[in-house]
Amino acid sequence: MSRASGPRSGDAIFASVERVNAELFTLTYGAIVRQLLTDLEEVEEVNKQLDQMGYNIGIRLIDEFLAKSNVSRCVDFKETADMIAKVGFKMFLGVTASVTNWDADGTCCSIVLEDNPLVDFVELPDTCQGLYYCNILSGVIRGALEMVSMKTEVTWTRDMLRGDDAFELQVKLLKQVPEEYPYKDDD
Amino acid sequence: MGREVSESCIDSLVTEMVFSFCNRFYADKSDLAARRIEAIGYQVGHQLSERYTMERPRFSDHLEAIKFICKDFWSEVFKKQIDNLKTNHRGTFVLQDNRFRWLSRMSVEPSLETGQEGENKATEAMSMHLYFPCGIIRGALSNLGIPCAVSADISNLPACSFVIRIKA
Numbered sequence: 282m283s284r285a286s287g288p289r290s291g292d293a294i295f296a297s298v299e300r301v302n303a304e305l306f307t308l309t310y311g312a313i314v315r316q317l318l319t320d321l322e323e324v325e326e327v328n329k330q331l332d333q334m335g336y337n338i339g340i341r342l343i344d345e346f347l348a349k350s351n352v353s354r355c356v357d358f359k360e361t362a363d364m365i366a367k368v369g370f371k372m373f374l375g376v377t378a379s380v381t382n383w384d385a386d387g388t389c390c391s392i393v394l395e396d397n398p399l400v401d402f403v404e405l406p407d408t409c410q411g412l413y414y415c416n417i418l419s420g421v422i423r424g425a426l427e428m429v430s431m432k433t434e435v436t437w438t439r440d441m442l443r444g445d446d447a448f449e450l451q452v453k454l455l456k457q458v459p460e461e462y463p464y465k466d467d468d
Numbered sequence: 469m470g471r472e473v474s475e476s477c478i479d480s481l482v483t484e485m486v487f488s489f490c491n492r493f494y495a496d497k498s499d500l501a502a503r504r505i506e507a508i509g510y511q512v513g514h515q516l517s518e519r520y521t522m523e524r525p526r527f528s529d530h531l532e533a534i535k536f537i538c539k540d541f542w543s544e545v546f547k548k549q550i551d552n553l554k555t556n557h558r559g560t561f562v563l564q565d566n567r568f569r570w571l572s573r574m575s576v577e578p579s580l581e582t583g584q585e586g587e588n589k590a591t592e593a594m595s596m597h598l599y600f601p602c603g604i605i606r607g608a609l610s611n612l613g614i615p616c617a618v619s620a621d622i623s624n625l626p627a628c629s630f631v632i633r634i635k636a
Contacts, residue, residue: 295474298474298475298476299474299475300472300473300474300475301472301473301474301475301477301478301545301547302470302472302544302545303470303471303472303473304470304471304516304519304544305478305512305516305544305545306473306477306478306481308511308512308515308516309478309481309482309485309508309512310481311511312508312509312511312512312515313481313485313508315511316504316507316508316511320493320504321493330488330492330493333488333492334484334485334488337484337487337488338480338481338484341480342476342480345476372474373473373474373476373477374473374474374477375471375472375473375474398471398473401471417481
């Protein structure tokens with residue numbers, strides 16, 4: 282495939298990758314959350330561990346994202362957010378997200394998700410108040426962006442499991458480390 | 469076919485789950501980690517089996533239920549059927565998958581770790597992973613009213629055999 286062909290659409294990538302029954306994924310995630318709630322007891326700690334698991338996944342998943350999407354690394358934060366929403370969510374989870382609520386200097390925005398396979402068949406009991414059930418997703422984004430030199434803070438501002446009308450992740454760019462080139466360009 | 473996600477999602481999630489339980493939550497307590505991973509699988513298998521059998525008459529005997537696991541259940545979860553089924557007709561069933569998906573995609577690189585120790589490590593990591601599908605099978609059968617114990621045999625990689633012992 283030629284590099285000049287530009288980024289591929291999320292739909293095209295999702296259609297071409299190996300896919301599995303989402304139930305297996307959704308139920309596995311649910312069972313993990315439940316086990317963590319039993320083992321760790323504190324909801325805060327569960328939030329933290331889900332985020333950490335997501336981070337570990339994100340730092341590995343970014344390679345697959347870059348390879349399959351044909352996206353070049355040299356994009357600003359605005360393009361990056363768009364890529365996550367339109368290509369990233371689509372190629373892995375099969376859903377599209379939208380980007381809104383940009384701040385004036387373009388370093389903070391919201392990724393809004395109206396359809397989220399992680400929460401199919403999920404209802405939280407009252408004992409789980411304070412749980413950010415989908416916290417693995419924020420971790421994935423944080424981890425993936427860190428691998429392309431963007432240090433971010435990702436927080437949930439809306440959560441359908443808490444009665445909101447959508448899932449909204451606020452992504453704030455804290456620091457952008459300039460790309461380092463460990464190898465000299467060819468002369 | 470209902471909703472789908474990319475296979476990387478489930479691969480990444482299972483890999484990270486096994487890693488977290490073995491190296492973070494229960495580091496140096498591998499039997500506890502194994503039990504947790506199996507329990508997560510059990511829950512998943514129980515729920516999946518519930519969903520897949522909703523509109524189906526009850527199975528008349530153990531063999532019928534095992535055949536359902538080999539065909540329909542395995543196809544839903546792994547997109548292929550079990551390749552070989554053996555039984556001693558006394559409650560033990562051996563289900564062989566000639567190319568078990570979750571092992572064929574595992575990133576164990578034996579070339580990097582040579583010698584007996586490296587091999588042991590790789591085998592240990594694999595067996596940790598296998599507690600998850602073992603739990604899934606046990607959960608699925610338990611939902612069908614069949615209590616059993618499930619273990620995995622990987623002496624013929626990339627084939628994997630699941631040994632089901634039904635409790636009398």
